[in-house]
Amino acid sequence: MGKFLIVLLFLSSFCFAQKTENDAVKESVEKLFIGMKNADTIMIRSVFADDAILQTITKSNEIKTERLGNFLSSFSKLSKNDADEKIKFEAIHMDGNLASVFTPYEFYYKGKFSHCGANSFQLVKQNNVWKIQYLIDTRRTNCNK
Known part of the structure; x- marks a missing residue:
C-alpha cells in the first residue's frame, strides 16, 4: 500500500507539472514583455x-507598420525598467499550430503612465x-484606470 501511494503521488505531481499549449503561448508573449522591460533586444527578437x-x-x-529591426532598435536605446507594459490575458484561441491572443495593456515609461490599449497577437508554432507572426495594437491615453 505504501509503494502504491508513493507512485500515485509521483504520477499526480508529474501530471500537474505538465505545461499546456496555452501555457507555452503565454510564455512566448510574456517573454516579449520581459525583454522589453529589461531592454533585452536578443530576448525580444527570440519571440x-x-x-x-x-x-x-x-x-x-x-x-502604421513598423519593421522588426526598428522596433528592436528602439529598445536598444532604453535602460532596464524604462519600458513596462502590463498586460492581461483576455483570450487565447488555438487551432493546431496557430494561436490568437488578445491582451489589454497599460504602458509605463520610466515609471510614469504613458498610454493604454490592446494587443492582438497571431502566433505560429x-x-x-x-x-509571434503578427502583432497589431491600439494606443490611446483616455483610459479607464
Whole structure:
C-alpha cells in the first residue's frame, strides 16, 4: 500500500507539472514583455518569427507598420525598467499550430503612465516553439484606470 501511494503521488505531481499549449503561448508573449522591460533586444527578437509583421492603429485610425529591426532598435536605446507594459490575458484561441491572443495593456515609461490599449497577437508554432507572426495594437491615453 505504501509503494502504491508513493507512485500515485509521483504520477499526480508529474501530471500537474505538465505545461499546456496555452501555457507555452503565454510564455512566448510574456517573454516579449520581459525583454522589453529589461531592454533585452536578443530576448525580444527570440519571440518573433523571421518575417513578423508589427502594426499599430493610430488615433486617426490609420494603420502604421513598423519593421522588426526598428522596433528592436528602439529598445536598444532604453535602460532596464524604462519600458513596462502590463498586460492581461483576455483570450487565447488555438487551432493546431496557430494561436490568437488578445491582451489589454497599460504602458509605463520610466515609471510614469504613458498610454493604454490592446494587443492582438497571431502566433505560429515553429520547431516546437510559439513565435509571434503578427502583432497589431491600439494606443490611446483616455483610459479607464
